[in-house]
Amino acid sequence: MNNNLDLQLRLQESSTMEKDYRSSGGISDDTREWISALNTSILTTRTNLIKDRSSELSGIMQSPEFTSLLFAAQYLGDSLGLTKEEATERLIDTFRKLDAIWGDMVIKRGIQAMID
Numbered sequence: 575m576n577n578n579l580d581l582q583l584r585l586q587e588s589s590t591m592e593k594d595y596r597s598s599g600g601i602s603d604d605t606r607e608w609i610s611a612l613n614t615s616i617l618t619t620r621t622n623l624i625k626d627r628s629s630e631l632s633g634i635m636q637s638p639e640f641t642s643l644l645f646a647a648q649y650l651g652d653s654l655g656l657t658k659e660e661a662t663e664r665l666i667d668t669f670r671k672l673d674a675i676w677g678d679m680v681i682k683r684g685i686q687a688m689i690d
Contacts, residue, residue: 651661
């Protein structure tokens with residue numbers, strides 16, 4: 575609770591934020607307090623998410639799927655004579671590219687379906 579209060583005070587004292595508030599028009603002190611509270615909540619709940627995700631990460635790293643990724647990286651490294659870092663980075667880069675392409679295609683199809 576103390577960390578939340580400290581963070582809120584730092585946000586309220588931020589000259590950059592204060593400048594932004596003033597430049598956006600006559601914002602009342604009450605509104606400014608609500609903005610500060612919202613910003614604080616965004617940051618503190620993000621911190622809580624990060625803490626909660628660490629146990630999820632631990633579970634994933636113990637899964638057969640993760641082990642399969644390790645085997646795939648090892649096979650790639652051995653096959654191409656790559657270091658562990660090079661093999662794992664190439665594997666991850668390939669997955670990210672595939673994921674991004676498929677994500678774009680799904681969005682495009684969804685937009686097209688809304689248009690039709």
